[in-house]
Amino acid sequence: MWAQAPNTANTANGKRLFEAKACYQCHGWRGQGGLAGARLAQTKLNLQGFRNIIRNPPPSNMPPYRAAVLTDQEVADLFAYIQSFPAPDPVEKIPLLKD
């Protein structure tokens, strides 16, 4: 079990897959999430947990992507890309979110 993406993961391919497999539609281009999909930025999942949800999502609108659609290597690439999302500024530094 990896807490981080394995060294063989390809972040650039993960970025390509994030668009090609339409992940961004529900999860947002920065993984911010929304009503249609969970937040991915700063995920606390490890790779195994991430893969489990992709293969067998809980009852929701999340498509169940099996290996025919996303191989284990591609899941690892996606995971590596998701981990590259920048951390947001704290709310205190964003005036419009203070009140």
Place this chain on the structure above:
Amino acid sequence: MTPINRFGMESQSVMKPGAKIVTISSLELNHKSNYQDFGRYVEADVAITGDAEATLPALIEEVKRALTSDRKRALQERGRKVAEANEQSRKQHRELAAIAWDASPISTARLAAEIWAQVKNEDWSLVSWDRMMSSWPTRLWNFSKHYQFIGTHGGSGIGYGLPAAVGAALANKKHGRLTINIQTDGDLCYAPGVLWTAAHHQIPLLNIMHNNRAYHEERMYIALLGAKYDRSPETSDIGTALKGPNIDYASVAKGFGLYSEGPIENPNDLGPAIKRAIERVKKGEPVLLDVVTQPR
């Protein structure tokens, strides 16, 4: 019953087991031939067809009279807990809104926050459904008057939004309210001619495009359905994406006689553009800002 997925075939009750449900609504009078009406009734123990707005004041007084002091204390305690949960929830929403704050396409949270900053001191009325933008107005704005939210659509996917917004803006005009329509792009494509109606009759209306350049609801549905058969979603943009060419909604609106700006892609340009637009609306005009946004 609350549907738990897009297919609408599975649902689960969110009610406490054994709770009695009594409804007072005129909804039953509105059911006609829309397939979405049938089989989607609330599972009420007693369904009363009536005017909820007219009924509620008297009902509240009657409930107050029936309360014992023990029940009053219990309700106060519940109210305290709900207020705490609400405050915690709003704090969490603000933290989530901070993610992708500077992104382009512009995040829907940023869009909602920028609009709120410009309208919060006005007598405003949001006349569009906000679910397509992850309900960020509901999550970040302070709704305190009944006319500040028009509710959901009467028919999804048939271009309800813009004509409904123009109608609501007409109703708001005599009250001098600032009417805000956060307009989805695909919805506008059904009946854009109503922009001319707004211009012709000088109906003050702030249209702000939530231009995510696709019918994402349909694309999500295709991805979900295809995955059940191990089909990749890589071609799910065929017939669902509104690109190649991108639609220039500012030019569309200008052609119908509206003041317009856009496409706005830099989130830092949003605030000043909204401010300029509101100045025009206050003079009695409909305007349109085209904002390029994230899908939800």
